[in-house]
Amino acid sequence: MKIAVGIIGILLGLVSMLQSCAVATGGSLTSNHDLAGAGSVGVLVGLLFFVGGAFAFGLPLVSAIVFVVGSLFAFIAASTFTDMKIWAIADLILAAMAYFAWRSARASRVKLSGVAPK
Template identity: 50%
Template sequence: MKIAVGIISLMLGLLVMLQSCAVGTASHMLGEEAASEAGAMGLFAGLLLFFGGAFAFGLPLVSACLFTLAGLIALLGAAEVPDLSIWAIMAFVLALLSFFAWRSGKKKTAALASASPSNSQSS
């Protein structure tokens, strides 16, 4: 599951950054300051999604924290740019998936540690 979360979030992060960059640039050219600030929030949320995807492969708990932070930031700008609410929901879903991937990896490690024979016999 870690690989799927990582790949999806890397692509989603690039898509969010591209869209937010376009929104921020267009709203700045039109003089809409509120939408321009929401575009900057979306750009930051996309960057967090991208970094969360990079951490999803090795440190899924860190990526869950980054996805949650990205979702919260996207919700802040959702009043001006409605697409950010969709990206926020996606970030929260990815955070849940990443958390469950971390938890299943932790359980698997504990099961392997308890199943391995102890080598404590001395000659």
């Protein structure tokens, strides 16, 4: 599951950054400062998607935390840029997947070592 979270996170990061760059540029051209700011936050959310996807391969718990932070930023920007709600929900889904990947990897390590977790 870690590989799936990583690949999906990186691909969604690229798509959301592309969309957010277009929104930020459109907001700047039309002098809509709220939309330009929301587009800039969207670029940050896309970057967090990308970082979370990269961390999913080796550190899935860190990846889950990064996805949750990205989701919080996306919900903040969703008042002006309504597509950010979709990205926020996608962030939360990937965070849950990364958390369960971390938990299953931890359970298998505990099972192999025979020592109960602290």
